[in-house]
Amino acid sequence: MIRTARARVPIFRGFVLLLMLSLAGSAALADGETAPARDPKQPVDDAYTAKIHKYTTQPFFTSPLVDYLPASKSVPTPEVVLGDVAGAPAVLPYAEDVYKYMRLLEGNSPRVKVFSIGKTEEGREMIAVAISSPENLKNLEANRARLAKLADPRTIRLDDEEADRIVAQAVPVYYITGTIHSPETGAPTALMELAYRLAVDESPYIREIRDGMITLITPVVEVDGRDRMVDIYRWHLSHPKDFYPPLIYWGKYVAHDNNRDAMGVTLKLTENVLNTYVFWKAQVLHDLHESVPYLYDNTAGDGPFNAWVDPILTDEWEMIGWRNVSDMTKFGMPGVFTHGVFDTWSPGYLMFIAAMHNGISRLYETFGNGGADTLERTLDPQDYARTWYKQNPPLPKVLWSQRDNNNYEQTGLLTSLHYFNENKRLFLKNFYLKAKRSVTKPGAEGPAAYVLPADDPRPGSQAELLRVLEKQAVEISRATAAFTVTLPVKKSAKPKKDGKDSKEKDAPAAPTTRNFPAGSYIVRMDQPYSRIADALLDYQYWSPDDPQKTPYDDTGWTFGELFGVEVTRVTDPKVLDVTMERVKEIHAPGGVSGDGTIYAINNNAEPSLATLRYKLHDASIEAAEEPFESGGKKFSRGSFLLRNVSRAELNTAISDLGFQAIPVSAMPSVKTHPVRAARIAFVHTWLSTQAEGWWRIALDNLGVPYDYISTQTVSKISDLNAKYDVILFPPVGFFSSPTAVINGLPSTWGNPLPWKNTPETPNLVGKNDSTDDMRPGLGWEGVGNLESFVAKGGVLLTATDTSRFALSIGLADGVSVGNAQKLKIVGSVVGARLVDSRSPIAYGYDEKLSVYCDNGPIFSLSSISGARGGRRLGGEMHTRPTGRGTMDDPDFTIGRPGVEVPEEPKAEMWENPLPTDEQLHNNFRVIPPANRARVIFRYADNKELLVSGLVEGGEEIAQHPAVVDVPTGSGHVVLFSINPVYRGETRGTYSLVLNAILNFDSLNAGRQLAEK
């Protein structure tokens, strides 16, 4: 194959001479731009370079920046650890090997420093590698102090001239992160070689980067997933003719969604990268991904852009992105483009940490083969089509290697670094300006602050929300005295076309005031990181008319709503004058207020009630089935009554959960039932584990224990009731039709797909599950076992697609799923309304609840077995037949006395329609009232459905059941249309699941049955 032929100078010179010569070379350039070319005087590592050429499949898949490797006498190349060059076929290093190499660099070059930045959930290390001139690395602290002043303009009194002086001296930090997505495997070797180049190369182009800025690299973000991916790849190499198992687990909890955690910061990798980014005061966070050919800078994507980013940033995206395309186009590299379908609305992506902290977020998609095999790749027509933003598109069919991918990644990064360095004064000034505009926000666009009142009935959830902000480096204050603010006038909604509501809309609304008690939390917007707080706490609105018809991710996330916590957006600038103090650490103090033998804890649907139940194994806990009063205190339905627990033990258990335990002299007269620590099976499939991973992490964080079993295990346990009280079957996600759950992966051909530790796969199991063959699903045995579990009294809890599954196998008679025609709810926050406050599942909840919804499913009820429920259009559309009289009085037939038309039984969308007398006649299909579905929450009316995000065609799901408890046999199937446990963002709906768990053997409490 043809390779780029370049003159090599295999003569070694002394370092000083080399430095002088190359300096002279750079000065000789006339136009001030430094040529992206190697220093002809620096020796090349010939053997390494020859392999680079060998593994590059086309001469145009490389660039003058990476088609050689400079030689060094003292610094080892990646080959020392890899046994071959970066990007070589069949070479995929474990994170440990990557670190070993980075530390070799550190040991042999004064231009490299390695920092440990934290551990993963499975205890693996994460690192950040800083590469710069020895001088810059020596002055890290002084430089950090400079950058800190730009990052927090309050420290220099927002003085632009002072900022200019600092900008002139400061060395910027460009942070690169690799392989957060484990099957996207190229970044670690690309970054190893990039680190070597930045440390060793004496070409003016590279030297300018090294001397002018600090490149910070986290070569492996998802370390647990990387090690599993390398395992899989090694298994593939030793079984070359077999299919290899799909990477079902990446991190301990989630897969692809590890790049959707930058709002909730639930995962360690997010927290570690966020802390590193904020600690270094970096200007850029550039995250490397692999999917589309050959290099897609998706930062400058399509609209809508996130509404909380500074327009200065969106311009920076375009500047850097298009310059990047231009540079690589000039190298003759095809398939480099920016723009495209990505919409930049959600701030959940890892790179968005920078966008939300006054930096620059960047993301590359390069072309990867999901391993280190060299493969012939054929593209879809839309991928090789030429468009306005892709003038030099990829080729329809190519031989593609990991080296090609590494060439693109490194070339893109090096041209970015160089361009950034050339314009660093501009970007540093922008960094300052964005921070300054964050600080001056209250006087500009506002708001002035967000207030979380001290008397929120859910102090534990409030503390959890504040802890998210704390992780996001947001400053939180607390009012030392009560205060009052003026709330803005609410603009009246548009008058309805039919003029029905016009009267009440006529009265102009007056500004209102609001009092907040002392101790209320104030999130000031005159702080450098006000942007992220504003983005998380504000409301989102995505118009159904937006030209963007395919939102890339969630459209709404308002954290106060999803946490079930009160958050008030305050525009009144007086709130900033309230006397307040900074909160160093968030606590939700709780405690026991006196001695007693019985203690009562009010139930406000705080998830930590479950923590308490499992923590106090020996205590006996009862739930009150009705509200009661004791000692002048009001307790809601579901409140805990604890016995057999010492005051000291209880005090310790609740001290940071925000609960007040109040001694009561006697058990209240209301009915109670025991709250037992249910034995939980948590079921996953071998199809996908991501959606359930968010449930797992929530239960783990709450200290709720469970057995983690697969559908295959369910099929092998004939008596599930002997081991479990509750089976949680959280959403599956991708490929999750009911038949897929039952059948699993295709197994009539191919080979077994093991997911277990073997010599080639030592890291696969981690703390998750294992199997000899991932392919079998639940099977009909498993279906039978689940049926028998529920029939014998077990509680099966399902959500979204597993609810569909439960309904499709007939586990919940009287509930059907409708097909959406126009409904479009793309990861939005929607309104739900309480229907049955007596159900234990509703304990602690208010009438209104905000929930996370992603298009349903749409449940409908029927009282007739096997019938499909739904809107009964007939009765409502035709109130009377054609005949005499008006709409309201009866027709009559000539020559016969008039008869009254019997009234049709009327039912709301969320109610079981009562069977008619005709239907009841000898009808074994009529479901007895005690067996009918019990709706706990329904979706709000259409006009109140949208809380945050996008709702289109909402009438299809409005008012339909959202959470349903279906008595089946002696047990229950609890069906969720919403996803109550999602991305660490929906704490407000966790208790719907936890209540079902805690009250598993009393779910019929408070049930009122229909008459017929």
Ligand SMILES: [Zn+2]
């Ligand atoms: Zn990715």
